[in-house]
Amino acid sequence: MPIRETSDRMQAPADETLLTTCPRDCYDGCGILVRKRAGRIVSVRGDPAHPVSRGRLCGKCATAYNREWIDPRARLLQPARRAGVKGTGVGETVSWEAAIGEIAARLARIESASGARSILNVHYTGTTSLIAGAFPMRFFHRLGATEVAPDTICNMAGHVALKYLYGTSTDGFDPRTADRASCILIWGANPHASAPHAHAHWLRETDAALVVVDPIRTPTAARADLHLQPFPGSDAVLAYALMHALWRRGAIDHDFLARHALGWEEIEPIVTACDPLSAAEITGVPAAAVEEAARLYARGPSLLWLGQGLQRQPSGGNVMRACALLPAVTGNLGRPGCGLLYLNGNLERRGIDPQYLSAPGLARPGAPRAISHMDLAAVLEDARRARGLIVWNMNPLASCPQQARLRRALAREDLFTVAIDLFATDTTAYADYVLPAASFLEFDDLLASYFHYSLSAQVKAADPPGEALTNQEIFRRLARAMGYAETELYESDAAIIERLLAGAGDSGGFASLAAQGTRWVAPDPVIPFADLRFPTPSGRIEIASSAAAADGLPRTAQCRADPRPAAGRLRLLSPAHAWLLNTSFGNVARIEARLGEATIALHPADAGSRGLRAGDRVSVSNEFGALLLKVEHSADLPRGVALAHKGRWLEAGGNVNALNGGAKSDMGESTSVHGVEVTVAPALCSATDIS
Secondary structure, three states, X not given: OEOOOOOOOOOOOOEEEEEEEOOOOOOOOOEEEEEEEOOEEEEEXXXXXXXXXXXXXXXXXXXXXXXXXXXXXXXXXXXXEEOOOOOOOOEEEOOHHHHHHHHHHHHHHHHHHHOHHHEXXXXXXXXXXXXXXXXXXXXXXHHOXXXXXXXXXXXXXXXXXXXXXXXXXXXXXXXXXXXXXXXXXXXXXXXXXXXXXXXXXXXXXXXXXEEEEOOOOOHHHHHOOEEEOOOOOOHHHHHHHHHHHHHHOOOOOHHHHHHHEEOHHHHHHHHHHOOHHHHHHHHOOOHHHHHHHHHHHHHOOEEEEEOHHHHOOOOHXXXXXXXXXXXXHHOOOOOOOOEEEOOOOOHHHHOOOHHXXXXXXXXXXXXXXXXXXXXXXXXXXXOOOOOXXXXXXXXXXXXXXXXHHHHHHHOOOOOEEEEEEOOOOOOHHHOOEEEEEOOXXXXXXXXXXXXXXXXXXXXOOOOOOOOOEOHHHHHHHHHHHOOOOOHHHHOOHHHHHHHXXXXXXXXXXXXXXXXXXXXXXXXXXXXXXXXXXXXXXXXXXXXXOHHHHHOOOOOOOOOOOOOOOOOOOEEEEOXXXXXXXXXXXXXOHHXXXXXXXXXXXXXXXXXXXXXXXOOOEEEEEEOOEEEEEEEEEOOOOOOOEEEOOOOOOHHHOOOHHHOOOXXXXXXXXXXXXXXXXXXXXXXXXXXXXXX
């Protein structure tokens, strides 16, 4: 059933309009209306008929898409070969034939001398469109390269934790059922920055009570009926205190647990012992606030949205297991208005086979195990493990931990590096070859939102500037130059789209979906676990998990918190900024101007105890690096916590990954960036970045 019902839009006679979809790493999946004149894009706006964008894009996308994204002067236009010292970005243009031929020859030499596993494949979500984001993996599977597991930079701990408990991390509630909910609990997510249209529309258009759990008083938290503000790393204790309050209210659904869960008896003593008053000493959340949150959630049906930022902590996996118990212990599953959501990323619910997209069957026996982004710098500096590096859909020098160490490793003369991007970035400056990529406005593809149960068309609106090519075409050419014969490596975009849509039940093909823009997977809201069967080994919710025990983890979520920062230190949080998205918009001039100087926010009492006034420049440092930032005072933070947003490029005034030592979370070898501790002191120098 199409989302679109009408399409009567006024347009100038000389103008052409078409629909496409935003592929940024964002919950919203906005519909876009592109206006063209004489074959050129003149505006990129929100689609008025789309239920998410409603005629407006968020500020960051509207700014970037109408400027740098469609300005050839800002884009990479031709392949380039390095002609200077690594890190300077000096190169000479070459033909595609020369670039592809030389890259293929170098990869073949590395494979012969050191094995293909010494070639690293580094990528993430520069685009989330299905073909551009998955097709290149066909090449890497065939090559036998070592993948740097993409989700370890973001959300792997949460995926692992939820699979222990529910057997899946990608089957969340359908947001369309919010009209049936009496309470929406958002824990560790920041819709104002990461799902701006959900913040602006979805949360405003429900009568459900809104409870937000976040150490920061975000604009979403400020609008909530109740905001709980725990000290970072204490969320598991807060979850158990909330379950204690539910238990005392008689809101634990023992019948549901007996029929559909395993292990309640193992955590019941913990639940009954963790009272809100005792927990308040650890979490900083008043007992009365916990009791009120329990009252609102217990009314049911209730929705629980677990944010990706929640699990970027040293004990992030345990935190997720504990918080995700709430729907299970109250029976808030399998009905409209119930459930939890981490990511609605199950492509099979849309009739799409992810194995077909990436073709893991192309991998040869003995394929190398993926490594964590937390280990990237160490692996790259080891010439025995890393001889080649191919980077696409990502700017790792700005995004990854151990930044100073990573910069030194990328400068290795004997590390052969290829970078594929739309723009010259921090990372492309270290590449031996830089290949220009097409943007989402320049090729057809499909999008599957990870919040809404929808499928969308990404429609080509213009030709790529210069000689830019799509990700998939670049890897087709590389495969051909490597002499690979497998047909999967050469399948056309059109053929892939046709097969994907046939599996998804779109009988009208891409043209029909493009005319709609976006359609729901089903006309009625999806109800995950409607049969109350779960894809765990037992078919039940595994509160106590033998799989976790086999992996050397506790059988159940533990009621414990991360240690508080060492004396004189602050715990540094680096969430998304409303005007940045990972590092995707770090080079947009108007956004840079709007952001101004890089800042660190401190509670006024923490600033005062250090003799720091608003506007002072401070050295923010630890054993891994240092930054020079400007102080802001903010009562929106607890004492002991500092805030510096992620997403800036290194040349734009500092980047928090200079301070991130790459410590892993307790599950999934994932990031624990929100566990970084820093010292903040008056600056003694004038450098912007003293890492």
